[in-house]
Amino acid sequence: xxxxxxxxxxxxxxxxxxxxxxxxxxxxxxxxxxxxxxxxxxxxxxxxxxxxxxxxxxxxxxxxxxxxxxxxxxxxxxxxxxxxxxxxxxxxxxxxxxx
Numbered sequence: 001x002x003x004x005x006x007x008x009x010x011x012x013x014x015x016x017x018x019x020x021x022x023x024x025x026x027x028x029x030x031x032x033x034x035x036x037x038x039x040x041x042x043x044x045x046x047x048x049x050x051x052x053x054x055x056x057x058x059x060x061x062x063x064x065x066x067x068x069x070x071x072x073x074x075x076x077x078x079x080x081x082x083x084x085x086x087x088x089x090x091x092x093x094x095x096x097x098x099x
Contacts, residue, residue: 006099009062028067028096034086045076055090063093 004011014021043050047061065072068085072078093099 006097007059028063028088031092034088037085037087039083044081045079047076047079
């Protein structure tokens, strides 16, 4: 059985030799020190670039969607300019995701 990296959105989802099981969401809890961020032109449609600039890991793009489920629902099409999102600190991600 394969295992996924702790930073993967699939880390808690089961996997067999032939298929990926139903995805198990990895919610990112709200914290009082989350940063309110307005998506600018640099990051429009590119949550991976923002994740890289903040966390040095473009694979963490999905945390923005888990942290902002009422604002972001269609990756990456709704990652557009002037959208307000909350960004968790790296220390929060390390604690929650276990990396």
